[in-house]
Amino acid sequence: MTTRGGTVIADQTITADGYSAGLNQTEERPFGDDGGDGWGRGLHAWMFGAAEENRAEVEQINAASAVIMGRNMFGPVRGEWDRLWNGWWGDDPPFHTPVFVLTHHARESQPMGGGTTFHFVTDGIESALAQARAAAGDGDILIHGGATTINQYLAAGLVDELRLHIVPLTLGVGVRLFEGVPPLKLEQVTSRAASSVLHVTYRVLP
Amino acid sequence: MTTRGGTVIADQTITADGYSAGLNQTEERPFGDDGGDGWGRGLHAWMFGAAEENRAEVEQINAASAVIMGRNMFGPVRGEWDRLWNGWWGDDPPFHTPVFVLTHHARESQPMGGGTTFHFVTDGIESALAQARAAAGDGDILIHGGATTINQYLAAGLVDELRLHIVPLTLGVGVRLFEGVPPLKLEQVTSRAASSVLHVTYRVLP
Numbered sequence: 001m002t003t004r005g006g007t008v009i010a011d012q013t014i015t016a017d018g019y020s021a022g023l024n025q026t027e028e029r030p031f032g033d034d035g036g037d038g039w040g041r042g043l044h045a046w047m048f049g050a051a052e053e054n055r056a057e058v059e060q061i062n063a064a065s066a067v068i069m070g071r072n073m074f075g076p077v078r079g080e081w082d083r084l085w086n087g088w089w090g091d092d093p094p095f096h097t098p099v100f101v102l103t104h105h106a107r108e109s110q111p112m113g114g115g116t117t118f119h120f121v122t123d124g125i126e127s128a129l130a131q132a133r134a135a136a137g138d139g140d141i142l143i144h145g146g147a148t149t150i151n152q153y154l155a156a157g158l159v160d161e162l163r164l165h166i167v168p169l170t171l172g173v174g175v176r177l178f179e180g181v182p183p184l185k186l187e188q189v190t191s192r193a194a195s196s197v198l199h200v201t202y203r204v205l206p
Numbered sequence: 207m208t209t210r211g212g213t214v215i216a217d218q219t220i221t222a223d224g225y226s227a228g229l230n231q232t233e234e235r236p237f238g239d240d241g242g243d244g245w246g247r248g249l250h251a252w253m254f255g256a257a258e259e260n261r262a263e264v265e266q267i268n269a270a271s272a273v274i275m276g277r278n279m280f281g282p283v284r285g286e287w288d289r290l291w292n293g294w295w296g297d298d299p300p301f302h303t304p305v306f307v308l309t310h311h312a313r314e315s316q317p318m319g320g321g322t323t324f325h326f327v328t329d330g331i332e333s334a335l336a337q338a339r340a341a342a343g344d345g346d347i348l349i350h351g352g353a354t355t356i357n358q359y360l361a362a363g364l365v366d367e368l369r370l371h372i373v374p375l376t377l378g379v380g381v382r383l384f385e386g387v388p389p390l391k392l393e394q395v396t397s398r399a400a401s402s403v404l405h406v407t408y409r410v411l412p
Contacts, residue, residue: 172387178378183377193399
């Protein structure tokens with residue numbers, strides 16, 4: 001927890017049983033066995049299929065001044081960067097900010113269209129946060145996911161605000177938010193029920 | 207899933223990470239290591255500390271015509287009924303209906319004050335549901351908990367409606383709703399954000 005600069009926000013879509021992705025991620029199935037097509041459309045139908053109704057929550061995600069993500073959210077490549085991979089999002093990714101990708105394997109920064117640049121951070125989550133904070137100035141920093149990355153930041157006490165989008169299905173197995181995170185006290189700040197998703201924002205109490 | 211008689215409702219208070227009780231239940235700590243006093247007051251503050259604001263949800267629980275609960279919800283006695291135990295709720299339990307307690311150990315029915323009678327069912331969850339249904343007539347049947355019991359009914363496809371009360375804390379370990387339950391498709395029927403709890407009702411789709 002810090003008071004310098006903007007708010008550190010973790011934003012995640014989860015099932016009613018707390019999963020943000022299924023097992024067995026591949027290039028063809030970025031969300032793995034997600035009970036749907038592997039592209040998380042069941043999980044993320046609120047963003048894609050009902051974008052009008054959920055405009056405010058989508059805009060909140062897009063308002064971040066810097067983004068942090070885990071390597072699995074960035075792509076399916078494991079180990080060395082031995083093949084060209086610039087993310088799932090094409091030439092003009094929706095971030096329009098610096099994006100800090102956590103990885104164990106160094107790589108040159110990769111500028112994309114629309115103001116997005118992928119930076120690859122090999123010295124841990126605190127370094128990525130410091131770099132994101134420097135890039136964001138007074139703006140907010142979005143820990144975008146996946147859950148494994150958010151769990152690391154939660155366990156380290158580095159998240160100010162947790163925004164969840166709870167969707168009406170369960171997976172039973174997969175990557176689970178809060179897994180391995182010590183008990184947290186939260187404050188329910190806002191919440192809104194849309195037709196097939198529940199949006200809730202928690203402040204993480206010290 | 208059945209269409210005879212009333213609705214089979216599972217109602218449960220869970221943490222943001224899906225737990226309905228901590229580990230290590232004892233007579234002194236019915237909710238185990240729940241991050242509070244062991245009486246679930248952190249978990250159930252919405253019922254006890256903010257009852258006015260949440261009156262509708264409490265009344266929904268009390269409206270059931272028959273109740274089913276697991277033995278751990280009934281009490282801390284394990285194995286044979288070798289000591290007197292008539293529940294945590296004193297002489298006038300809040301159910302005012304027949305309550306069917308799942309157990310492996312036979313015991314005579316125990317009438318209490320105010321219309322509550324505890325019946326002990328030793329031949330499984332389907333039998334308990336059939337008995338509850340017979341007692342409830344056209345009224346609703348409440349699978350009251352704990353999560354282990356609800357999970358068994360969910361896994362067997364016997365729950366029509368799931369009412370969750372999501373409270374702003376996490377436990378990290380404990381008894382978790384949906385644990386071991388195959389993937390479910392849900393329909394978000396209603397939801398309401400109170401000041402420190404999120405009420406959501408799901409219909410369990412076939």
